[in-house]
Amino acid sequence: MRNFGKYVLSAVTGGVIGAAATWLWSNRPGTARLMGSWGNYPKVAAQLHTFQTIAELRQILKNVHSAIPRGNGRSYGDSALAPHMISSLNYNKFLSFDTQAGIIHCQAGVLLSEILEVTVAKGWFLPVTPGTKLITVGGAIASDVHGKSQHKAGNFSDHLVSMELMLADGSIVTCSPEQNNELFWTTCGGMGLTGVILSATMHLIPIETAYIRQESLRADNLDHLMDLFEESESWMYSVAWIDCLTKGNGMGRGYIMRGEHATLTDLAGDSRRKYPLEPRWKPKLIVPFDFPEFFLNSFIIKAFNFVLYHKNPKKVVKSVIDYDEFFYPLDVIYQWNRIYGPRGFTQYQFILPTENSRAGMKAIMQKITDSNMGSFLAVLKLYGPQRGYLPFAMAGYSLALDFPIRDGLFDFLDELDKLVLSYGGRLYLTKDARMSAAMFKETYPQLETFLQNLQQINPNDKFRSRQSDRVGLTK
Ligand SMILES: Cc1cc2nc3c(=O)[nH]c(=O)nc-3n(C[C@H](O)[C@H](O)[C@H](O)COP(=O)(O)OP(=O)(O)OC[C@H]3O[C@@H](n4cnc5c(N)ncnc54)[C@H](O)[C@@H]3O)c2cc1C
Known part of the structure; x- marks a missing residue:
């Protein structure tokens, strides 16, 4: 009986070690693995690149022929899927929070849930939030998400003060409704095709209770x-x-x-x-x-x-x-x-x-x-x-x-x-x-204008996804 117990234990341990080794091997840096987003359909063989500094992001852009930025993968289909995906999840620092004016500045990989953890206690809430808080600020801008207040408060972009973006050539540009406004409005709802959103500054709304x-x-x-x-x-x-x-x-x-x-x-x-x-x-x-x-x-x-x-x-x-x-x-x-x-x-x-x-x-x-x-x-x-x-x-x-x-x-x-x-x-x-x-x-009646702008911003389709190729936003 004791031998049987030992046998089962070693089989289980062996199985766990084997599974862990397989996972580590298939997820080693530089390896493509099958990835999907929230709907788990479709799945593509993809390499996920992560960065914590501007220099690391520039290096990734130099190394890949094309890629799509990715947040927390809460889009349902293939908006954030491509053979090379650039994850912003490790670029996730809070940069400032003005608790008097209700203005927050953070890196694009910060999740809306993380913002609420900090701001609700101080009496501030997001003016627009979708049906999940497990999305990044970059993803919220690129999809220009909306919530249950859309008929009153509009979309996420309506509450942005400005954002910073890394373009295909590695340069960094600040844009807002006043500054580089064409770039700003092409990026809001632009599904990651204009560049990698690095950070954003946005307005919050005051609340008395949670x-x-x-x-x-x-x-x-x-x-x-x-x-x-x-x-x-x-x-x-x-x-x-x-x-x-x-x-x-x-x-x-x-x-x-x-x-x-x-x-x-x-x-x-x-x-x-x-x-x-x-x-x-x-x-x-x-x-x-x-x-x-x-x-x-x-x-x-x-x-x-x-x-x-x-x-x-x-x-x-x-x-x-x-x-x-x-x-x-x-x-x-x-x-x-x-x-x-x-x-x-x-x-x-x-x-x-x-x-x-x-x-x-x-x-x-x-x-x-x-x-x-x-x-x-x-x-x-x-x-x-x-x-x-x-x-x-x-x-x-x-x-x-x-x-x-x-x-x-x-x-x-x-x-x-x-x-x-x-x-x-x-x-x-x-x-x-x-x-x-x-x-x-x-x-989409303004598609032509979007494509003309994109031609200036992302001329060689450096940023492209499976979806952008499918619907004709990239070639
Ligand atoms: C349960 C659930 C409920 C939802 N409810 C709503 C809702 O009510 N309203 C709504 O509008 N949406 C809703 N969504 C969809 C979700 O809010 C969006 O898909 C959002 O964009 C996901 O953000 P993400 O960080 O996961 O980005 P991802 O899914 O990883 O990417 C989404 C898009 O953003 C781009 N992107 C991501 N990060 C960056 C970056 N740093 N720079 C440039 N581009 C970037 C990607 O290229 C991609 O095109 C819901 C999703 C779920 C799972």
């Missing part, structure tokens, strides 16, 4: 949900979860969550008022391995949507919740993307102009409910316009849907593209993994 006063309202169908959005336009934050499997009169039923930063008065009589800028610690969960492909079948997706819709019998629920719970509910489950299994998933996020939103959303939802392709999670949001040359947003509604990669999916999404196009809409680059160059060209 909490959000939230109202959650249940809607019976899509029209009802859109009415509630329009009624909620004066709220700083709004977003809706929508059940995209129910057909008939209940199609598009869901919940809208609207919120405002809670004041001290909102916390009156509440124990949380004692330390209003210190949210309580919450446990984190982890998905430790890729789920098997059969896990996310249509039965599970339907059951999940049913439970979510019926979880609260009341039409309106009011609460005061901490900012993590309101803005980043998905960040609580680390690596939740693994539930989609080894083939990964893609997020299909489109936007339609206001005048076509109701008819267009209904036509597209009808196609989705008929297809049985059902998305686990679908998020609807009201938008305003966006600046820059490759803006995703416009006044209208956007719907974001997650689809596991499976046979026939891309043919189905091509069909959805046709509908999006016919209603005057477009797809979001930072979520995309498969849009055609033709679709991109037809739906």
Whole structure:
């Protein structure tokens, strides 16, 4: 028995050492390995270069023929994928924080979560934040991200004072809406194609507490949900979860969550008022391995949507919740993307102009409910316009849907593209993994100006990604 125990122990130890050696060998510097971003689709053989100093970055640029900057890999598809990727994650120092004016200056590899850790305690919050805080400042600028406040506060770039960028020739340029403004607006939302963003200075907004006063309202169908959005336009934050499997009169039923930063008065009589800028610690969960492909079948997706819709019998629920719970509910489950299994998933996020939103959303939802392709999670949001040359947003509604990669999916999404196009809409680059160059060209009206600017800034396509080649932003 003792020998058997020893045998098992040495087999396990041998296995662990073997796995570690394989990992170290396949990740040794200078080796390409298969890498994906958040959707785990596609995966490319890539070499990841990291830098901590300007000199190291210049050397990388000298050594590679072409590359794409990369932040924390939270874009879903291939925006940050290429055979050579330049990670900013080790270039992540705070440079200054003016706690009187609410202005912060940091290197591009700093995560939004790290900014909030420093600033919330001092009574300042990010004016724009997406549905995850685990992204870098560089990634936030290059995708010009938006959040639940887009209809009121615009995009990330609207709150930038200035940024520094390393161009293809290794030179460093400062740009802002006033200085080198063409470079600035080509870089905001420019998907890393103008150069490596090194640092940024940005405005924050003042807060009295780390909490959000939230109202959650249940809607019976899509029209009802859109009415509630329009009624909620004066709220700083709004977003809706929508059940995209129910057909008939209940199609598009869901919940809208609207919120405002809670004041001290909102916390009156509440124990949380004692330390209003210190949210309580919450446990984190982890998905430790890729789920098997059969896990996310249509039965599970339907059951999940049913439970979510019926979880609260009341039409309106009011609460005061901490900012993590309101803005980043998905960040609580680390690596939740693994539930989609080894083939990964893609997020299909489109936007339609206001005048076509109701008819267009209904036509597209009808196609989705008929297809049985059902998305686990679908998020609807009201938008305003966006600046820059490759803006995703416009006044209208956007719907974001997650689809596991499976046979026939891309043919189905091509069909959805046709509908999006016919209603005057477009797809979001930072979520995309498969849009055609033709679709991109037809739906991004300022593409020509962007390309002319890019020709000046990045003439030899030194910065390029799998996505930029696919959609025709690089050759
Ligand atoms: C759960 C979840 C929720 C999300 N919710 C939203 C949302 O509500 N709104 C929204 O707008 N987005 C959302 N996103 C998308 C995400 O905010 C963007 O994809 C963001 O750009 C990711 O930043 P990153 O640091 O991970 O960059 P990466 O994914 O690594 O790169 C994204 C792009 O930025 C470029 N880039 C990165 N760093 C630099 C740099 N230093 N210099 C130049 N270019 C650079 C890359 O080349 C690439 O084109 C969400 C993503 C997830 C996973």
